[in-house]
Amino acid sequence: xxxxxxxxxxxxxxxxxxxxxxxxxxxxxxxxxxxxxxxxxxxxxxxxxxxxxxxxxxxxxxxxxxxxxxxxxxxxxxxxxxxxxxxxxxxxxxxxxxxxxxxxxxxxxxxxxxxxxxxxxxxxxxxxxxxxxxxxxxxxxxxxxxxxxxxxxxxxxxxxxxxxxxxxxxxxxxxxxxxxxxxxxxxxxxxxxxxxxxxxxxxxxxxxxxxxxx
Numbered sequence: 393x394x395x396x397x398x399x400x401x402x403x404x405x406x407x408x409x410x411x412x413x414x415x416x417x418x419x420x421x422x423x424x425x426x427x428x429x430x431x432x433x434x435x436x437x438x439x440x441x442x443x444x445x446x447x448x449x450x451x452x453x454x455x456x457x458x459x460x461x462x463x464x465x466x467x468x469x470x471x472x473x474x475x476x477x478x479x480x481x482x483x484x485x486x487x488x489x490x491x492x493x494x495x496x497x498x499x500x501x502x503x504x505x506x507x508x509x510x511x512x513x514x515x516x517x518x519x520x521x522x523x524x525x526x527x528x529x530x531x532x533x534x535x536x537x538x539x540x541x542x543x544x545x546x547x548x549x550x551x552x553x554x555x556x557x558x559x560x561x562x563x564x565x566x567x568x569x570x571x572x573x574x575x576x577x578x579x580x581x582x583x584x585x586x587x588x589x590x591x592x593x594x595x596x597x598x599x600x601x602x603x604x605x606x
Contacts, residue, residue: 447479448472453487453606460487460606465555465597473568473598483569488601490551491582492564499589500563501527504536506588511535544581553599562599 451472453459463470471477473489480486493499504510504527511531515521537548546565553562565582566574586596600606 445477447477450478450480450485455605457606460489460600460604461554464489464600467594467597469568469571469598474571475569476571483572486568487604487606489568489598490549490553490562490564490601491566491568491596491598492551492562493586493589493591493596494556495550495559495561495563496589497529499591500536501529501532503585503589504532507539509536509539544578546578546582551599552602554602554604556599560602564599567601568598 448471451459460473463473469489469491473486475483475486478486501510509532510527512522513526513528515523533550541547549564550561551564552560553564556562565585566578583593
């Protein structure tokens with residue numbers, strides 16, 4: 393009589409090893425503290441070299457000449473007049489140039505009035521004689537320069553300059569001899585001031601001081 397076949401379950405046919413319970417081969421080596429990209433340290437990239445300013449020799453400005461006068465007015469200060477780019481022992485050896493705009497009464501009044509620095513015009517010492525909407529430029533100018541310097545550390549001046557055809561005067565913010573100590577923040581304050589006064593970039597100019605007959 394034939395013997396019955398043994399019963400084999402389906403689960404036995406498909407059984408696989410459980411990696412959580414299986415043991416490694418006897419000759420397997422265990423590696424610990426292997427470096428990973430995140431844990432490995434890489435050297436810091438070298439810092440780019442600082443730009444070195446190559447200074448030019450001081451030009452020979454002759455009294456009674458026109459070398460400096462021929463350079464100005466200009467929207468950008470020429471390098472021969474910029475002590476940052478000139479090799480000199482004393483900045484006073486470089487002719488004085490001023491950065492600013494021609495005398496502009498209306499621009500000054502409007503700028504000062506927006507900040508409460510403008511002085512109303514009166515027909516007399518009686519406050520009742522104040523003319524509405526009219527300001528006294530003679531009294532406003534010193535008050536404006538005083539408040540502007542107190543707030544920004546920049547001295548607005550009225551200077552006699554060459555090549556200003558109307559009255560020969562310019563409202564200035566700084567001169568070329570002050571450039572080495574002038575901060576970038578102060579320069580941008582001046583640019584913002586000029587914009588508020590209605591001047592576009594490039595309209596303010598560098599003027600040669602009237603006393604510089606060079």
